[in-house]
Amino acid sequence: MSHAADHSAPDRPAVLAKVQPLKVLPRKPLVLNNRDFHWITEKICRIVEDPAPTWWWVCFFVSAGLATFLGFGLLWLVSTGVGVWGLRPPTFWGWDIVNFVWWIGIGHAGTLISAVLCLLRQKWRTAINRASEAMTIFAVMCAGIFPLFHVGRVWFAWWLFPIPVSQAIWPNFRSPLEWDVFAVSTYFTVSVLFWYMGMLPDLGTLRDRAVKTWRKYFYGALALGWRNSTRHWRNYEMAYLILAGLSTPLVLSVHTIVSFDFASAIVPGWHTTIFPPYFVAGAIFSGFAMVLTLVLPLRSMFKLHELITQHHIDCMCKIILATGSMVGYAYAMEFFIAWYSGNIYEAFTFINRAFGQYAWAYWIMISCNVISPQLFWFRGVRSNTALVFVICLFVNCGMWFERFVITVTSLANDFLPSAWGYYSPSITDIFTFFGTMGFFSMLFLLFVRFLPMLPIAEIKHVTQAADPHFHPDDAGHERSAHSAARPMAVAEGGHR
Amino acid sequence: MSENTFGLMAEFKSAHDIFEASAKLRDAGFKKWDTFTPFPVHGLEKQMGIGRSHVPWIVLAGGISGFTTGALITWFMNGHDYPLVVGGKPFWSMIYPFPVMYELTILFSAFGAFFGQFLLNRLPQHHHAVFNSEQFERCSDNAFFVVIEAADPLYNEPQTRALLEQVGAFNIHLVNK
Numbered sequence: 001m002s003h004a005a006d007h008s009a010p011d012r013p014a015v016l017a018k019v020q021p022l023k024v025l026p027r028k029p030l031v032l033n034n035r036d037f038h039w040i041t042e043k044i045c046r047i048v049e050d051p052a053p054t055w056w057w058v059c060f061f062v063s064a065g066l067a068t069f070l071g072f073g074l075l076w077l078v079s080t081g082v083g084v085w086g087l088r089p090p091t092f093w094g095w096d097i098v099n100f101v102w103w104i105g106i107g108h109a110g111t112l113i114s115a116v117l118c119l120l121r122q123k124w125r126t127a128i129n130r131a132s133e134a135m136t137i138f139a140v141m142c143a144g145i146f147p148l149f150h151v152g153r154v155w156f157a158w159w160l161f162p163i164p165v166s167q168a169i170w171p172n173f174r175s176p177l178e179w180d181v182f183a184v185s186t187y188f189t190v191s192v193l194f195w196y197m198g199m200l201p202d203l204g205t206l207r208d209r210a211v212k213t214w215r216k217y218f219y220g221a222l223a224l225g226w227r228n229s230t231r232h233w234r235n236y237e238m239a240y241l242i243l244a245g246l247s248t249p250l251v252l253s254v255h256t257i258v259s260f261d262f263a264s265a266i267v268p269g270w271h272t273t274i275f276p277p278y279f280v281a282g283a284i285f286s287g288f289a290m291v292l293t294l295v296l297p298l299r300s301m302f303k304l305h306e307l308i309t310q311h312h313i314d315c316m317c318k319i320i321l322a323t324g325s326m327v328g329y330a331y332a333m334e335f336f337i338a339w340y341s342g343n344i345y346e347a348f349t350f351i352n353r354a355f356g357q358y359a360w361a362y363w364i365m366i367s368c369n370v371i372s373p374q375l376f377w378f379r380g381v382r383s384n385t386a387l388v389f390v391i392c393l394f395v396n397c398g399m400w401f402e403r404f405v406i407t408v409t410s411l412a413n414d415f416l417p418s419a420w421g422y423y424s425p426s427i428t429d430i431f432t433f434f435g436t437m438g439f440f441s442m443l444f445l446l447f448v449r450f451l452p453m454l455p456i457a458e459i460k461h462v463t464q465a466a467d468p469h470f471h472p473d474d475a476g477h478e479r480s481a482h483s484a485a486r487p488m489a490v491a492e493g494g495h496r
Numbered sequence: 497m498s499e500n501t502f503g504l505m506a507e508f509k510s511a512h513d514i515f516e517a518s519a520k521l522r523d524a525g526f527k528k529w530d531t532f533t534p535f536p537v538h539g540l541e542k543q544m545g546i547g548r549s550h551v552p553w554i555v556l557a558g559g560i561s562g563f564t565t566g567a568l569i570t571w572f573m574n575g576h577d578y579p580l581v582v583g584g585k586p587f588w589s590m591i592y593p594f595p596v597m598y599e600l601t602i603l604f605s606a607f608g609a610f611f612g613q614f615l616l617n618r619l620p621q622h623h624h625a626v627f628n629s630e631q632f633e634r635c636s637d638n639a640f641f642v643v644i645e646a647a648d649p650l651y652n653e654p655q656t657r658a659l660l661e662q663v664g665a666f667n668i669h670l671v672n673k
Contacts, residue, residue, distance in 0.1 A: 037534060037638035162569055170573035174582055179595035186599040193610045201535070205636040224620035227627070228635050230544060232617045233536040238549035239613035243606060246555075250602045257595055461535040468515035468537050 030462045032306040037460050044454045060445045066438025073432030082152050084428045091411045091423035096146040098403040099433050103143035109287020110136025115247035126458040127308045132291045133195040138443040140188045142436040176260035183257040194243045200226050202452040255283045269349040269410035278330035285323035289395035296389050317376040324373030358409045361401050368398020502625035502673045503645035506665035511537045514640040517663035518543035528648035532641040551612045558608025559601050566597030629671045
């Protein structure tokens with residue numbers, strides 16, 4: 001991309017010399033080393049086609065083992081009763097709701113990357129969108145488990161849906177918990193549709209490359225006869241764009257409605273209007289941290305440095321920095337409003353959060369969520385992968401504590417001091433939560449093994465060679481000079 | 497041309513080449529033809545002379561039906577069939593169940609986009625003639641193909657072959673049905 005070459009180019013329009021267009025730095029390439037289409041296909045498909053590496057088996061068995069904790073925890077809960085969780089007066093929303101909000105928040109980054117960044121034409125999203133959409137789906141599955149089992153008699157959980165039952169009572173649509181049922185189930189369904197549709201061309205690639213019969217059938221069935229036709233791409237791209245446009249308001253509404261679970265109650269510390277934007281920012285914040293937590297190890301294990309570049313990591317770190325600062329602002333604003341409202345209960349709740357019996361949780365939250373991401377202001381930190389990974393772990397941890405602080409402190413110390421209590425989880429709570437982590441990792445490892453982890457067609461699409469106005473002879477020329485030369489290239493087309 | 501011929505398949509070496517060639521094939525007047533690229537090449541549908549996708553209309557229909565469904569179920573359940581008294585408020589209004597209508601609008605629109613795409617593309621499809629070409633496997637990797645169907649009124653094997661060569665194609669071969 002040398003500018004000097006352009007100025008000497010004979011076909012450079014004279015007007016450019018007169019107006020002297022601003023020199024723009026060239027965009028950072030999204031695939032390093034000018035790799036061709038075949039290299040991209042090979043690199044991504046090989047992850048699925050080569051025998052599973054040893055570390056994969058080790059991780060898989062560890063996470064599957066951890067996932068059994070979830071099974072045992074839930075079995076114990078169902079066979080005994082919800083009392084096996086640490087829920088007792090005055091705290092009836094404990095780890096289960098904390099975990100629900102934490103997991104669903106993690107899911108939000110996947111949708112943000114696939115939908116919002118698609119609408120904003122952030123092309124760097126292509127390298128990470130497939131893995132983060134998978135993360136979304138598995139995180140929502142983990143999230144759903146908690147409220148589902150919190151209802152107590154889980155075999156009646158289908159009463160949450162507006163289905164006629166024998167006692168002829170319908171769900172109460174005034175309840176934010178009922179809105180949650182619609183929001184979360186819609187979110188899960190739309191995320192799965194979006195994920196699967198995006199994967200269709202890549203499943204076709206795996207089908208076309210398959211040698212073993214079972215692979216031909218497996219990927220052939222999943223690819224649904226996709227044949228890369230332009231007449232199909234036209235409808236496909238339109239549907240993809242519309243799904244991105246639909247997922248954007250959807251993702252904002254889901255965490256807004258989750259925050260309504262709290263905000264529509266009159267409990268001090270919950271009854272605030274800042275909750276919806278604050279929850280959405282927090283969700284994106286935690287989700288991006290989880291994306292990096294998952295992608296960074298995979299990047300080094302599968303040597304994906306040319307596809308998931310430093311530029312990608314930089315972008316994600318900057319989003320974490322921005323949303324982390326928003327979350328920090330929300331914490332400060334909550335404090336300010338608690339004082340400014342003149343409401344003694346509200347003011348007490350916030351002082352109690354910072355200096356009361358749960359002060360330890362509050363300061364873990366502040367240091368992980370507000371202080372640690374501020375390190376991303378420095379380029380040196382962003383380019384140190386190990387440090388980025390550690391900060392992301394802090395953020396994951398801090399966001400869990402945020403939900404703990406919100407849920408537990410408000411309930412444990414509300415209006416009447418005589419009703420106060422101290423909540424601590426039971427061993428079943430702890431088992432179940434770590435079990436969901438195992439379940440999540442297990443699903444994610446299976447995804448990495450059997451489905452294209454990076455979107456093959458989309459990555460090809462963002463390379464320079466995919467631009468129909470690009471010609472190999474023009475490589476290295478500035479775009480504007482090239483466009484000017486285009487009519488000539490068209491005329492030459494016939495005898496090339 | 498035998499009865500068994502589906503059409504002529506030709507390869508191009510880059511997105512640029514197939515983009516330029518498509519405009520010439522369009523101007524030559526072909527109707528039953530298609531291009532196959534490993535990724536969507538933006539603007540290629542315009543070069544081929546095919547119009548805008550109709551998926552948005554299906555999405556619109558889905559969205560309207562979703563919103564209506566949300567309004568109707570909340571009205572029927574909370575306002576008509578089993579009215580609930582909550583703080584003396586109206587049994588049903590557009591305000592309190594709005595999240596339900598909102599989510600169902602998005603859900604049904606997404607169904608419209610997802611299934612509409614499959615419907616308009618006539619997918620899933622068990623088999624298609626293009627897969628009869630052994631070359632075609634490379635299309636999902638790095639090859640760009642044009643197929644002109646024998647069913648096209650302008651199709652004439654030697655002439656079409658010559659035209660394809662003239663617009664820069666190589667590896668021109670017949671594909672069976």
